[in-house]
Amino acid sequence: MQKSGFVLHGFWRSSTSFRARAALNLKGVEYTQKSYRLREGDQRQPDYLAINPQGLVPSLVTPVGLVLTQSLAIIEWLDETFPEPALLPKDVQGRARVRALAHAVALDIHPINNLRVLSYLQNKFGADDVAQAEWFRHWASATLGALEQALASSAETGTFCHGENVGTADICLAGQMINNKRFDVDDSQWPTVRRITAACLALPAFQAAMPAAQPDAVT
């Protein structure tokens, strides 16, 4: 399949969109972006619901019109379609480790701290900005503390989450750590997480995926 003509439907500040951008960049796939202002509800307009009935970003549309949804499924598709550089290890055991690390972030932090959940907390329980930030920090810290322990204690951890090759777990971790800054999460207690995040963010693929580097960024 050609490596150009992709369209990523996303939002500059969305950490799941960041994951897709970082993976596309690492694979050297060229894409244009269509932006959906999440707070304004662009992602729930009929045009986008026709692409993705969930009304969530990101979606990736391939040059032949295939619609891919869910950031981790998009990354697995990219890895199976464009094998190099690999975002998962070659060995089954390593793949399980990387997926588990990625899923700890992607399932146990991000969904609970997503904009739609924070908005619902505000509407239902009157959670103000302070309470929302406390909620965010609680779930981020619970998982990142465990991840720090898992990463620091494993001989399989290298420059990145798994050895010397950047991959899916790094993409999820870095996206979360970028998001954390918006809610003043104190990451000083997670030196391994910080070190790996810094290694990721030094890569051109990650730099080009950064929220502030996107065409739709409002800073």
Added chain:
Amino acid sequence: MQKSGFVLHGFWRSSTSFRARAALNLKGVEYTQKSYRLREGDQRQPDYLAINPQGLVPSLVTPVGLVLTQSLAIIEWLDETFPEPALLPKDVQGRARVRALAHAVALDIHPINNLRVLSYLQNKFGADDVAQAEWFRHWASATLGALEQALASSAETGTFCHGENVGTADICLAGQMINNKRFDVDDSQWPTVRRITAACLALPAFQAAMPAAQPDAVT
């Protein structure tokens, strides 16, 4: 690898433990279970934290002592280690579709409706049983409505989420639908979701994975 001597650390009512049980049963893998009473906090005791620093179930320990965590990573590992019957389609596009359907449930419903989140809602915002059930139904319905549309409108949907072979998306969907019953989620508006769930629950592998069929069930 041998198909016996596995230990599943989980809990009868946990829908992520259900996923692991269903996948193990479909693969014909024999396992014993170690139960953690989630409301009592068994999963946060030192013995289990040494296995899984996140203090979440399930974890799967293989006959050679490899510890696998995160239900979807466990299922992918099982599928790569014991390829038949396959829980993902052989084609890359089909795999992306099944993973996206599975992730819609596993990322966009379950983490938000997990016991630890409901407990936190109670402690922080005084959400009583009624408010917790409303929260649960809100997130379950938002995604299942979109899934109904995606499944009903696709020619790739068959007896199961993807054709005639049961797989990862079905496992996640059925686990969610079982969980929904505890919170009186009205599923009458999702006929395709209901039909697929019924087809899953008719399978011996799913029947043996049902919460009430587990040794630690309290009914």
